[in-house]
Amino acid sequence: MRWTVLDSPIGELSVAVDEVGICGVRFGPVGSAVPEADLPELAAALTELRAYFAGELTGFTVPLHVLRGSEFERAVWAEMSKIPYGETRTYGEVAAAVGEPGAARAVGVACNRNPIPVIVPCHRIVGAGGKLVGFGGGLPRKRHLLELEAGVALRHAWT
Missing domain, CATH: 3.30.160 (Double Stranded RNA Binding Domain)
Known part of the structure; x- marks a missing residue:
C-alpha cells in the first residue's frame, strides 16, 4: 500500500x-x-x-479495493455507494435497505469504519428527518461535501 x-x-x-x-x-x-x-x-x-x-465529477470510476469489514459493514458500504450524487438517505433507510431495519445505530458504526470516505459516500447518510449527525471527518467536512453536491446537482438540474 x-x-x-x-x-x-x-x-x-x-x-x-x-x-x-x-x-x-x-x-x-x-x-x-x-x-x-x-x-x-x-x-x-x-x-x-x-x-x-471542483464540482466537475459526480461519480467516481477509480477501482476500489476494500481490505476489511464485516459482512454487514460491506453491505452498508455497498448500499451507500448506490445513493445518487446530491441526495441523502437516513441511517434507518440504509438499515432497512440492507435487510436490518432495526440496525440504524449499526449503520452509523459501519459509516464510521468506512475505509474510503468521500469516494464511498458515507457523508450522504444523515439522521432521521435529515438531521446532520455523525461523520468521522467532523460535521463541518460533512456539511461542506453535502453543500458541494447539492449546489452541483442544482446547477445540473437547471441546465
Missing part, C-alpha cells in the same frame, strides 16, 4: 492505493507520501478527487 496526500477544500486527504485499486482515504496526513507521478493508479484517483471537489 502506498500513500499520498491531496490538499482539498476539506483539508488534507491521505489516499492509499495498492496493486488492485484505492484502498484507503483518511483525513489528514498518514505516513510518508509518495509522489503521485510514481503510481498511475494514485494519479487517477487524485485526478478524480480534484474534479469532484
